[in-house]
Amino acid sequence: METALLCPWESATFLFVSSSVPLLINYSHFIAIFSAVAVSLLVFINNPKNTISRLFLFFATLFTVWALLDVALWATNDPSIVMFAWSIQVLIEPLTYAVAFYLFYIFLYQKTPGFYTNLFVVTILIPLVLLLPTTLNLEAIALSTCESIEGPLAKYYTYLLNITFVILIVITAFRQLKRLEINRRRSAILFLIGLVTFLLSFTSGNIISSFTDDWIISQYGLFGMPIFAFLIAYSIIQFRAFKIEMAGAQILVVVLWALVCSLLFVDSELFTLIVVITLIFTTVVGYFLIKGVKREFEQKLELERLTKDLERANKRLKVLDKMKSEFVSIASHQLRSPLTSIRGYASMLLEGSYGTVPPKAKEALERISESSKYMVNSVEDYLNVSRIESGNMKYEMSDFNLKETTSTVVDELRQTAMQKGLLLTFRSDLTSKGIVNADIGKTRQALHNLINNSLKYTERGSIVVSVGENKTTKKIMVTISDTGIGMSEDTLDSLFAKFSRAKDANKTNISGTGLGLFVAKQMIEHMGGTITAKSDGPGKGSSFTLELPLQQ
């Protein structure tokens, strides 16, 4: 039996440990592995169900396997292990690039690529997979160096694939980046820079090594990984990339810890180089750590200042609220009381309580009475708005007959309708008693406002007030239909807003504050009902429907 040929150095312990491995190899590989594993685990642990997190972990795993195989290649003296590990590396390298492309694509588009893109990726990878065990991949092994002689698949096709995937990533970025909102774009640019830096440094290191047979050069390509990991970490802190909330200090302390640990691998020969690299990293990481802490401190100060401002604003609001309540009280007593007196005395004068009034003076008194009545209503509207907005409107809920209440309101307003030459009629299609649970005073006022509104905007014709019920929704409805000026779509949209009046209200000399419908709607909605309006268009009349739940 022939003894197996071995490379001319000692066997590796545990596949990876051997004195023939230069310390730079350990340093470059384990720093890169640590960076990849730390950042991908950080992302994965924060969002384990997210596709990007899973893909990122897969990407880091592929890279880690590649790097571990590389250490094994440096350590082992067994040609069969070298041939196997080298072959798997040739397969894993473009796969890592393909996964990087998918990772970036999903990060940018928030979806997976379409079937044809997937077909293209698989098609270009298939020759690599199928030809992997053949001599097109690895031709032979040189025993003196324990290095494989690469065939066209490993020497050209792999690198062609790598470059294709980098190009695909750049194309994806150019097509989508400008469409992203600013923070996502910045985060994506950092991701892109990190990824492309890593992929290009990795590939160029390997390409140079492939063609010069100096495999030390390829080790420097691995430093792209810590740069990539650092940019990802920065992107997480600065832009909440991958939707992770993380304090910058947490990540940066882990990086510093790793850098200090890495000094354990250093011997005197490479000490200066490694310390310089560590120093550069420490300086950069330290700068961002200080910047991060400073920013968090400034945010804390800003928050304290805002809290104080908010406290002051709150106190001021309370004072204003109190002043507003006082104003409402003053308005209700100081404005309403004299108006009531004016109306009362005008009425008594008209009735002749103070003797006969000359006809001209009578006409003036009638105007005083009308104007003061209008003013009382206006003051009442303003007070109601004030009470609604401050939440001080009191509702005294009780069961009452809505049909009877509506009929009473119609009777009260019939005189006004007749004065305008309008026909105001009441109709009931109710089969039940029509009992509702609401504030009777507020409901009367709402009905009054609705019918009064129809009276104002109807110059000729009729107003029909009908009461009906919807047995399905168990609601009672009061519908006020008029033959008035009607409304356009625009008017309908803003009808129930404060101070909203018909467009030509001023032209037709229609008085009103534009608060009646607003007050009616607010009050009815507070009591669990609704008010809606319909119109077929200008000049085609309007119809208002008030709905309240039927009391069972």
Add this chain to the structure above:
Amino acid sequence: MEQFHLDKYSRILLIVFILLTMLSIAATHYKTVVLKDFVIIDDLDEVVEE
């Protein structure tokens, strides 16, 4: 969190690709580690078939 789903044909493609990759790795292992079927160039540049 969001999960992105592959369409039906892409999923088939992915499964086929994974199976082929596993077969290829197994074949490479069998050829290099088990059979040791590769060319060795020794120090003296003599080609030795193992």
